[in-house]
Amino acid sequence: MTIFLLFFISFYCYVLWILFDNFKFRKQRDKIQWRIHINGIRGKSTVTRYTTAVFREAGYHTFGKTTGSAARIIRPNGEDYDFKRKGYANVNEQVKILKSFCRQKAQAVVLECMAVNPVYAKWLEEKVMRSHIGIITNVRYDHPDYMGETLEEIAESLSKTIPQKGIVITSETEAKLLNILWRNAKKKNSLLIVANKHQVKPEDMEGFSHFAHEENVSIGYEIAKILKLPIDRALTAMKSAVADPGAFNIEYIQFNRYTLAWANLFAINDRESFIEVCLKLFKQLSSYKKVVLLNNRHDRPTRVELFASIARDLKFERVITLGDYETAVNKIFALERSKIINLGYSTKFKNASAVELLNQIVSGIDNDKVVIVGAVNIHTIQAEELLHFFAEQAKVDVRSQTDLSSTNSTEVTINV
Incomplete structure (x- = not known):
């Protein structure tokens, strides 16, 4: 009986404390x-x-x-x-x-x-x-x-x-x-x-x-x-206002003979917004070859077909597969198979460095200006390698602003 009484009193006090805390919170808010x-x-x-x-x-x-x-x-x-x-x-x-x-x-x-x-x-x-x-x-x-x-x-x-x-x-x-x-x-x-x-x-x-x-x-x-x-x-x-860490910005680097424009759209997950941003981007960078990175995570299968179809409709000149689901992407591009380069987890590039990946991404492109669009998902081993690489180049840019042209973007030279 004593134990039951103690339990009842404790429970009663706890409920009172919850009610008082909620009342205090609402009054402050x-x-x-x-x-x-x-x-x-x-x-x-x-x-x-x-x-x-x-x-x-x-x-x-x-x-x-x-x-x-x-x-x-x-x-x-x-x-x-x-x-x-x-x-x-x-x-x-x-x-x-x-x-x-x-x-x-x-x-x-x-x-x-x-x-x-x-x-x-x-x-x-x-x-x-x-x-x-x-x-x-x-x-x-x-x-x-x-x-x-x-x-x-x-x-x-x-x-x-x-x-x-x-x-x-x-x-x-x-x-x-x-x-x-x-x-x-x-x-x-x-x-x-x-x-x-x-x-x-x-x-x-x-x-x-x-x-x-x-x-x-x-x-x-x-x-x-x-x-x-x-x-x-x-x-x-x-x-x-300080830009959000996920805010889209274009960063430029010099990689071998190529000027690369990096557009991180990994965080855009719907068709309408992705297409809208890409069209604005293509208008701004009309002289650039268009490359998309389809970065597919194993736990996000619903986005695979959606973004592969978007890439096809936007007429990217080169499509790179990273992460998983390469077979599904290849099927959608069955009539344009020459556009596809598979660098995902089923290939030897699963654990490749960013430089190795970039060498494959731009290999053979007949234009010295290339815009690379990151799409679908952020977190795979390969995407994180590339994101880290571009982030490091942005730090280099901060240390050498006096050598750059008066743009808001990143432009550094990397010798590979």
């Missing part, structure tokens, strides 16, 4: 003047950085957190640092982060939604953030196992983070998808604002440290309008 929750398929991390920068420029003591290629905390001075996780990513970390920002007297907090599963996304919005502004960058086909098999189902899933009696901003333009967002915003008594990329002038896109997109910048403009911040100041703030 609600003191934050602006809470912004960012969801969508593409561009979430970049928009998180832009939004944080605009709030900072408007005079708010602002904190941000991204969960894209790397989880980063953005400080009120604009600097960021790596958020060191203990173990796997867990949505509960958002509670701890928000508590930390509260202790530091945050006036504005911008968090990228870290949940793919719409059940967890709904919990993050309704129980953790209770945001004033919800941002849904766009609706694209990705994560069908969690979000749905159609774009309409994915739009419904993303709608779970629309705030109650708040504002939701999107740069999505597809009418049927906008209708879903509008309907869900209306249910929650929220105002839907559609950011128009055409309000972003061509000259506005100059000066970014990364490959910027008008759609993302237009969302920043809508935030500026809400805060009554002049657009020119908002644009300057966005340009000054």
